[in-house]
Amino acid sequence: MSLLVPVGADALVVADLLGSIMMPTGTLQGGQTPQQAAQDVLRGAPDGLPLLRRVALAWVQTRRRKVITHVLATTDSMTREDAGHLIYRDPRADVRVLPTLRVVDGLPAKGRLRLLVGLQALATGETAYIEGDVVRPSAPPDLIPE
Template sequence: MSTAPVTAVTPRLRASYENWRPPVVGVSLLVPVGADCIVVADLRGMLMLPLGGVYDGQTLQEASRRVLTDASGELPLLRHVAVDWVQTRRRKVITHVMATTPMTREAVTDLVYRDPRATVRVMPTMQFLDQAWPAGKMRLLVSIQALATGAV
């Protein structure tokens, strides 16, 4: 009868935090419509602010124009209103929120989102806030406040 050698079981140690991957940088658009509505992207029932990536050498304005386009090719961008970041286990995710000048419902019908599966909708801001995830809700509230007060 042979017996296998008995080895001591050592507890598994957690690897120390190491931010070894470059950050993911994105841009999200806050497009007000009138006084109480915003533009959202509806991707098969998932509602979100229009968003996209920022690539190397690209400005936030260029990335914003790639997210939503209209017939003229120019979005009436107003300014940078907020920055949000989340540290995941190995990577930082940075989201810049850009706001446009208020648009009319008619102008929104000409907007095209970067993902052809999604449709661009106008939705009451409070209704969107009721359905948003807590992190997205806080980002939108801070962005609206920054837009109203003129601060970042």
């Protein structure tokens, strides 16, 4: 799962891992929901992460398995002060608040697509579906979580 955490109207929370900027990410462990996993990715917010909703569901078929990424976004923008308390799950990474356009420019192509589609879905209240590098009108029935 990947997190999209807006700060104000023009910035995002990112993880800076040894100079590489990335969206905060994590894995679902043993029956966790994506929302539960998200709370493990970023800790330290005074009241926990604001409400989360899925803004995108991305999947790609590899040779051995289907890899599914839930992109969750906070429904309320965080303040810079609250974002300053966040701690990323990987102690080697620092949590930073960067301008949205700088984040877009700094991400690899797949991350950029998920970010841009996720931001659009957050703005419209929709859920986006991405298969490989293609945005689809809906997810296949076997991917739609209950």
